[in-house]
Amino acid sequence: xxxxxxxxxxxxxxxxxxxxxxxxxxxxxxxxxxxxxxxxxxxxxxxxxxxxxxxxxxxxxxxxxxxxxxxxxxxxxxxxxxxxxxxxxxxxxxxxxxxxxxxxxxxxxxxxxxxxxxxxxxxxxxxxxxxxxxxxxxxxxxxxxxxxxxxxxxxxxxxxxxxxxxxxxxxxxxxxxxxxxxxxxxxxxxxxxxxxxxxxxxxxxxxxxxxxxxxxxxxxxxxxxxxxxxxxxxxxxxxxxxxxxxxxxxxxxxxxxxxxxxxxxxxxxxxxxxxxxxxxxxxxxxxxxxxxxxxxxxxxxxxxxxxxxxxxxxxxxxxxxxxxxxxxxxxxxxxxxxxxxxxxxxxxxxxxxxxxxxxxxxxxxxxxxxxxxxxxxxxxxxxxxxxxxxxxxxxxxxxxxxxxxxxxxxxxxxxxxxxxxxxxxxxxxxxxxxxxxxxxxxxxxx
Amino acid sequence: xxxxxxxxxxxxxxxxxxxxxxxxxxxxxxxxxxxxxxxxxxxxxxxxxxxxxxxxxxxxxxxxxxxxxxxxxxxxxxxxxxxxxxxxxxxxxxxxxxxxxxxxxxxxxxxxxxxxxxxxxxxxxxxxxxxxxxxxxxxxxxxxxxxxxxxxxxxxxxxxxxxxxxxxxxxxxxxxxxxxxxxxxxxxxxxxxxxxxxxxxxxxxxxxxxxxxxxxxxxxxxxxxxxxxxxxxxxxxxxxxxxxxxxxxxxxxxxxxxxxxxxxxxxxxxxxxxxxxxxxxxxxxxxxxxxxxxxxxxxxxxxxxxxxxxxxxxxxxxxxxxxxxxxxxxxxxxxxxxxxxxxxxxxxxxxxxxxxxxxxxxxxxxxxxxxxxxxxxxxxxxxxxxxxxxxxxxxxxxxxxxxxxxxxxxxxxxxxxxxxxxxxxxxxxxxxxxxxx
Numbered sequence: 001x002x003x004x005x006x007x008x009x010x011x012x013x014x015x016x017x018x019x020x021x022x023x024x025x026x027x028x029x030x031x032x033x034x035x036x037x038x039x040x041x042x043x044x045x046x047x048x049x050x051x052x053x054x055x056x057x058x059x060x061x062x063x064x065x066x067x068x069x070x071x072x073x074x075x076x077x078x079x080x081x082x083x084x085x086x087x088x089x090x091x092x093x094x095x096x097x098x099x100x101x102x103x104x105x106x107x108x109x110x111x112x113x114x115x116x117x118x119x120x121x122x123x124x125x126x127x128x129x130x131x132x133x134x135x136x137x138x139x140x141x142x143x144x145x146x147x148x149x150x151x152x153x154x155x156x157x158x159x160x161x162x163x164x165x166x167x168x169x170x171x172x173x174x175x176x177x178x179x180x181x182x183x184x185x186x187x188x189x190x191x192x193x194x195x196x197x198x199x200x201x202x203x204x205x206x207x208x209x210x211x212x213x214x215x216x217x218x219x220x221x222x223x224x225x226x227x228x229x230x231x232x233x234x235x236x237x238x239x240x241x242x243x244x245x246x247x248x249x250x251x252x253x254x255x256x257x258x259x260x261x262x263x264x265x266x267x268x269x270x271x272x273x274x275x276x277x278x279x280x281x282x283x284x285x286x287x288x289x290x291x292x293x294x295x296x297x298x299x300x301x302x303x304x305x306x307x308x309x310x311x312x313x314x315x316x317x318x319x320x321x322x323x324x325x326x327x328x329x330x331x332x333x334x335x336x337x338x339x340x341x342x343x344x345x346x347x348x349x350x351x352x353x354x355x356x357x358x359x360x361x362x363x364x365x366x367x368x369x370x371x372x373x374x375x376x377x378x379x380x381x382x383x384x385x386x387x388x389x390x391x392x393x394x395x396x397x398x399x400x401x402x403x404x405x406x407x408x409x410x411x412x413x414x415x416x417x418x419x420x421x422x423x424x425x426x427x428x429x430x431x432x433x434x435x436x437x438x439x440x441x442x443x444x445x446x
Numbered sequence: 447x448x449x450x451x452x453x454x455x456x457x458x459x460x461x462x463x464x465x466x467x468x469x470x471x472x473x474x475x476x477x478x479x480x481x482x483x484x485x486x487x488x489x490x491x492x493x494x495x496x497x498x499x500x501x502x503x504x505x506x507x508x509x510x511x512x513x514x515x516x517x518x519x520x521x522x523x524x525x526x527x528x529x530x531x532x533x534x535x536x537x538x539x540x541x542x543x544x545x546x547x548x549x550x551x552x553x554x555x556x557x558x559x560x561x562x563x564x565x566x567x568x569x570x571x572x573x574x575x576x577x578x579x580x581x582x583x584x585x586x587x588x589x590x591x592x593x594x595x596x597x598x599x600x601x602x603x604x605x606x607x608x609x610x611x612x613x614x615x616x617x618x619x620x621x622x623x624x625x626x627x628x629x630x631x632x633x634x635x636x637x638x639x640x641x642x643x644x645x646x647x648x649x650x651x652x653x654x655x656x657x658x659x660x661x662x663x664x665x666x667x668x669x670x671x672x673x674x675x676x677x678x679x680x681x682x683x684x685x686x687x688x689x690x691x692x693x694x695x696x697x698x699x700x701x702x703x704x705x706x707x708x709x710x711x712x713x714x715x716x717x718x719x720x721x722x723x724x725x726x727x728x729x730x731x732x733x734x735x736x737x738x739x740x741x742x743x744x745x746x747x748x749x750x751x752x753x754x755x756x757x758x759x760x761x762x763x764x765x766x767x768x769x770x771x772x773x774x775x776x777x778x779x780x781x782x783x784x785x786x787x788x789x790x791x792x793x794x795x796x797x798x799x800x801x802x803x804x805x806x807x808x809x810x811x812x813x814x815x816x817x818x819x820x821x822x823x824x825x826x827x828x829x830x831x832x833x834x835x836x837x838x839x840x841x842x843x844x845x846x847x848x849x850x851x852x853x854x855x856x857x858x859x860x861x862x863x864x865x866x867x868x869x870x871x872x873x874x875x876x877x878x879x880x881x882x883x
Contacts, residue, residue, distance in 0.1 A: 218864075225809070237849070407675065407682055
């Protein structure tokens, strides 16, 4: 090795008002170097490398977990000394079976193709949904990814402005209440109705996001505590709304559920009635592009990034830091509200206490895995969407509980958040391989 | 540290009041809030109360009995409201500068307003009912449901004072509960279960410490991710091994209440403080140890130094990173005990996500309690009190929206964090990793 060790990454952003473009490696001195050196640096320096290695590490641990909680495997291991090959083979089969089942549920299942070719004619195949069945896993992945992408953006955008939005759940509930209420209580013409409902979801989420941002801006209260508290407030508030028929509860029963929303307000399906993929997916992609455009092509986005990089310097440069906090939380909350719209109007068609699921927490993992960038969020959302889409089939086929998806998700993010750990694990050279800039720890008082 | 300095800017830029209260609602936020409470007491509870309310102070089978207290419900509400309005007026005069109240009287006023509000609420809720309202049940129940929150809040205090944000309390509680259930069921020993729960809590804390201190990962992000990991892991293992082998893995005994001789027979105080689960006594001991430890010992001085100004601490030879590692891991033991309470202290078996966010509430209790052990315990009890009040009120068929009652502590926390009762100032270096230069 003749190359000198590169400079360590600076732990804190400089006092410049210009934000460093997210994730870009620092400019380095140009020297004569071979192509091989360039390639190696590109691979080793890249945060993408860290992310891929984090995925591998998490998948390996998840596989071990699946293997060593499997009944057949444990029995085989108790006979390890008489039949070691059998024990290893059983463990491998359990882990591989889990991942194969996940893949078949989320991307492509060969059995559906076999069934397609057994049909007598193409028209019956199309008509009876055999063709759709081939694409069903992909459709499900898109359906699952839609709210994850939107909620992930709701975390990623404020993250760029230096705020950590844990309030995805409260904003989701706010959006869901608006979308569901507009969906069943209002009569509007066909296309207008669904647009109004989607926008209503945005407004509902934005109101809660703005509240957290405004409290932070006015009083300096840390947004993490405020958003966590708002999560509980909204959780109980939703339970309250769903507990009385004079509020949101559906008439004629004691279940905590709203009336079904009008069919006018359903998001249009994209690929026929057999597949659940709907216009929500397009909304998610459009929002990801919109967030990218906002961050990289507008003054507002520049101010967001600047405030995130160094609030003090931004203030000196004449920016209104507090206004930016409130605004970025408003937009972020609105995105979480849109996520709720896609769930309520796209797949659930009603609102109940299960509607918000774990989207609040999943959004954080999506945003962190996506390195806080819109493109990354889309990729991470698709990946986790695939895990979510494949997990029910996996549990049926292999008996591995669906919670393994949550474990894998958390492990991925844990590794992504600690690039030094990944480098140490995979013996990478200590380079500028930084993942998401979670190392810039600021604490409560920031 | 630029990060630590930047938080002073908003305070400098906004002409805030002398006591540093937040700028929302200005100086009049506190008196106006008390005024609202007073009006609630009178207009909502007073006008709708009827009959008389009977307060009972004696638990069942008590050796010493205290006579029941019977009060006219409406008059009680009016009285509470009138006193609250007087307190609001006093606070207003304080704000206007006519009278200068010190820190202690201001806090006494807050406590008084809340206390009177609860009395008025109870008078309204159980007025006209023939069954007396048992105050002792309310208070002792408050202590039992608060145990995990209190222990979690103590953990948070120790970690924060050392300069590490511990959001992973939720995960420590959950893994503690899980491991305590397994260990007790397998070994048959409650104490071994408790110890395993504590060790599980410190295992999560050790991971937190390693990532936060050595790898300098953002501690808030890290805590949330660790919580997700533990939630997924325990949920997975629950379904994978506990459901099929429930009898052999998830069937622990629970600790019986221990009554302390003599003290346990004192009326009112005895049943509340001295006739409880062993976990409550552990909480007392830990509270005393941490309070005295932080305020009066060399360990406490070093811990606070490391949390406030690690550079200075390092300069005088305190090992910053070692201190933080040790404190975070030891504090994890406390949260682990709190987790064990869920399975071997109260419920008797593990269920997925059984901590249901109490770790986050513990964190809020710490901030509410201004990073002091006693404050954190008090705030934890306030959270537990609303939970217990809600469950008692719903059991006596009071026409109150239990969901609205349950969300009040969270709203109160937001109001508190937003600076209604003065700016809460954490340790200066909290959450800032220390890099030796």
